[in-house]
Amino acid sequence: TSTPVNVTVTGAAGQIGYALLFRIASGQLLGADVPVRLRLLEIPQAVKAAEGTAMELDDCAFPLLDGVDIFDDATKAFAGTNVALLVGARPRTKGMERGDLLEANGGIFKPQGEAINAGAADDIKVLVVGNPANTNALIAQQHAPDVPAERFTAMTRLDHNRALAQLSKKAGVSVSDIKKMTIWGNHSATQYPDIFHAEIAGKNAAETVNDQSWLENDFIPTVAKRGAAIIEARGASSAASAASAAIDHVHTWVNGTAAGDWTSMAVVSDGSYGVPEGIISSFPVTTSGGKWEIVQGLEIDDFSRARIDASVGELAEEREAVRGLGLI
Numbered sequence: 329t330s331t332p333v334n335v336t337v338t339g340a341a342g343q344i345g346y347a348l349l350f351r352i353a354s355g356q357l358l359g360a361d362v363p364v365r366l367r368l369l370e371i372p373q374a375v376k377a378a379e380g381t382a383m384e385l386d387d388c389a390f391p392l393l394d395g396v397d398i399f400d401d402a403t404k405a406f407a408g409t410n411v412a413l414l415v416g417a418r419p420r421t422k423g424m425e426r427g428d429l430l431e432a433n434g435g436i437f438k439p440q441g442e443a444i445n446a447g448a449a450d451d452i453k454v455l456v457v458g459n460p461a462n463t464n465a466l467i468a469q470q471h472a473p474d475v476p477a478e479r480f481t482a483m484t485r486l487d488h489n490r491a492l493a494q495l496s497k498k499a500g501v502s503v504s505d506i507k508k509m510t511i512w513g514n515h516s517a518t519q520y521p522d523i524f525h526a527e528i529a530g531k532n533a534a535e536t537v538n539d540q541s542w543l544e545n546d547f548i549p550t551v552a553k554r555g556a557a558i559i560e561a562r563g564a565s566s567a568a569s570a571a572s573a574a575i576d577h578v579h580t581w582v583n584g585t586a587a588g589d590w591t592s593m594a595v596v597s598d599g600s601y602g603v604p605e606g607i608i609s610s611f612p613v614t615t616s617g618g619k620w621e622i623v624q625g626l627e628i629d630d631f632s633r634a635r636i637d638a639s640v641g642e643l644a645e646e647r648e649a650v651r652g653l654g655l656i
C-alpha cells in the first residue's frame with residue numbers, strides 16, 4: 329500500500345486523546361486504505377501515560393498503524409507531519425481571568441505554530457481542538473508564516489453535530505435527513521447554530537419545525553451550553569464526542585463534503601458575511617480535493633445577523649487581547 333501519513337496528536341495522554349488515537353489508528357480519520365504513523369506530543373510529566381496508551385495501541389494490532397512515536401518536544405513531534413491535531417491546552421481554572429487563559433495558551437500554541445512552520449510536511453493540515461480553540465488556532469497560524477493560512481482550522485464540528493442531534497429529535501427524523509446545518513462564530517457559549525439554511529428531507533428546516541420559541545429558548549441555548557451540561561452529568565468534559573467530531577472534521581476536509589450538503593469549520597475569514605478578515609471563525613464550508621471554501625450568497629436575516637455579530641465580536645476582542653499580550 330501507500331506510504332504512511334504522519335499524524336501528530338498533542339495532549340495525547342488526555343481524555344480526548346484516549347478516545348481519538350484508537351479511531352485514527354483504525355483508519356477512521358483518513359480512510360480504510362491509508363496507513364498512519366502516530367506522533368504523540370505531551371508534556372514531560374504525561375509522557376509515561378502516553379507510553380501506556382501506545383502499549384494499548386500496539387495491543388489492538390491495527391493493520392493500518394505503522395508505528396507510534398512519543399515526544400515532549402514540539403519541533404520533533406511536528407517534523408514531517410501531514411495532519412496535526414492540537415488537543416492539548418491549558419484549561420481555565422478557578423479564578424483565572426481571560427487574559428491569563430490566553431497568555432497560558434499562547435505559551436503552548438506559539439511554539440507549536442513555530443514548530444509546524446519549521447518542519448511540517450508541505451501538505452500540513454492543522455485542526456485545533458484545545459480551548460479557546462479559535463484563538464489558539466489564530467496564535468499558531470500567526471507563528472507559521474510559511475504555511476498557507478487556510479491550513480489552520482479550529483473545531484466547531486462538535487457543535488455542528490450537537491445541533492444535528494437536537495434538530496433530529498425535535499423533527500423526529502434521522503440525522504442523515506438533515507443537510508446544511510451551520511455553526512457561526514466562536515466555539516463558545518456565543519456560537520450561533522443556524523437552522524434557517526438547513527434542510528430536512530429537502531425542505532427548509534426552520535419552516536418545517538416552525539417553532540420560534542423552541543429555536544430561541546431551547547435549541548440555541550441547548551447546543552451552545554451542551555458542554556456544560558455534559559460536565560454536569562458526567563463529572564468530566566466531553567471526550568468521546570469531541571474525538572468523534574475531530575475525526576469527522578479531518579475526514580470531511582480530506583475527503584470532501586457530499587453534493588447538496590456542507591459542514592461547519594472555523595477557518596480564516598476572508599471577510600465573507602462581514603466577519604473581519606483574518607480571524608478564525610466558524611462558517612458553512614464545502615470541501616473538495618483537500619481544500620475548503622466558505623459557502624457564499626446565503627441571506628442573513630436580522631435574527632441571525634445579531635447572533636453572528638455577537639459571536640464574531642467576541643473573536644475580534646480575543647484577537648485584540650492576544651495582540652495586546654504580544655502573542656501575535
Ligand code: NAX
Pocket residue numbers: 338339340341342343344345369370371374415416417418419436456457458459460461483484485486487515555565566567570
Ligand atoms: P485533558 O486535560 O484530559 O488532556 C489534555 C492533555 O494535554 C493533558 O494530557 C496535558 O498533559 C496535555 N498538554 C498540556 N499542555 C500540553 C502541551 N504544551 N503540549 C502537549 N500536550 C499538552 O483534556 P481533554 O478533555 O482531553 O480536552 C483537551 C482540550 O479540548 C481542552 O482544551 C478542552 O477544553 C478542549 N475541548 C474542545 C472542544 C471543541 O469542540 N473545540 C470540545 C471538547 C473539549 O472541551
